[in-house]
Amino acid sequence: MANRFYTIMIIPENSSRPRQFNIPSWLVRAGWVIVPVLVLISITLFLDYRFVANQVYENRELQSENRKLRQDLQLYQNRVEALEASIDRIENFSARLKMITNLMDQDQLSRHIDLPPPNAAQNLAFASRETQIPVSTEDTHFEKVSLKSLELEQSLHDLYELLSDQKSFLNALPTKKPADGYFTSGFGVRVSPLGDGAEKMHEGLDVANAVGTPIKAPAQATVVFAGRKSGYGQIVILDHGYGLETWYGHTSRIIVKPGQLVKRGQLIALIGNSGKSTGAHLHYEVRVHGIPVDPLAYILEN
Numbered sequence: 001m002a003n004r005f006y007t008i009m010i011i012p013e014n015s016s017r018p019r020q021f022n023i024p025s026w027l028v029r030a031g032w033v034i035v036p037v038l039v040l041i042s043i044t045l046f047l048d049y050r051f052v053a054n055q056v057y058e059n060r061e062l063q064s065e066n067r068k069l070r071q072d073l074q075l076y077q078n079r080v081e082a083l084e085a086s087i088d089r090i091e092n093f094s095a096r097l098k099m100i101t102n103l104m105d106q107d108q109l110s111r112h113i114d115l116p117p118p119n120a121a122q123n124l125a126f127a128s129r130e131t132q133i134p135v136s137t138e139d140t141h142f143e144k145v146s147l148k149s150l151e152l153e154q155s156l157h158d159l160y161e162l163l164s165d166q167k168s169f170l171n172a173l174p175t176k177k178p179a180d181g182y183f184t185s186g187f188g189v190r191v192s193p194l195g196d197g198a199e200k201m202h203e204g205l206d207v208a209n210a211v212g213t214p215i216k217a218p219a220q221a222t223v224v225f226a227g228r229k230s231g232y233g234q235i236v237i238l239d240h241g242y243g244l245e246t247w248y249g250h251t252s253r254i255i256v257k258p259g260q261l262v263k264r265g266q267l268i269a270l271i272g273n274s275g276k277s278t279g280a281h282l283h284y285e286v287r288v289h290g291i292p293v294d295p296l297a298y299i300l301e302n
Helices: 025-100 106-112 120-130 137-165 167-172
Strands: 005-010 019-024 182-185 188-191 199-202 205-208 214-216 221-229 233-241 244-254 267-271 281-288 291-293
Touching (some): 005 025, 019 025, 025 137
Antiparallel strands (some): 188 199, 205 281, 221 233, 244 267, 244 281
């Protein structure tokens, strides 16, 4: 008959009374099954722990890489923004150069000029600090474009300072077309339009248009004559300084008076057919120290 119990006796060293425990035999037999199962479960839990620990480590590595990618992306965005700001400054410089040469209307320029002249040298210093940051091969082209834009900005800055010093001279240059219309006769020797067949030097530029078409000053100047002159009919003469004068002949009406200061684009007279003229047009002359020169050499408009 199989044992029903297993007895475990504990005899204390200083006591004569022993203690005993009865363990059912079925529990001992079950222990042979339970203990290996517990060991297997422990091993499984340990392996799961190692797997989870590795996953946590890999996740930390991925998080670190993601942070680096976000930093790289932010750096790239900062560079793009810096490049866009540099381009904006270049456009601002361009508008300023047009302003001091009066190639654009002042009202139009006022919408473009809203920033102080930037210091391109500081921008170049910033760029040199930026290029100390290691960049990948893919960024090489971007860096070249960025540095090129900054070099262009520096060049425009130098040009702006040069032109600013000569602003009064540039304001005196008759760079605008004095009236709308067609160029019907240029500067140089031509057959007289009066029908005598004689060749004669034409000392100006003829701009044909209807009577009453506005004539505007091509640059700032002082009116030195406004009246009638033989051959020219009603004429206005402007003195731009620096030995420059402009003449406006055959007008139908004179708007300005002698001694009056006029600005570039200001109305001074109306196209007419006064004096020795074969039709309504403006006879426009540019004289340097009293010598007529080709007006087209000064007109910068198409």
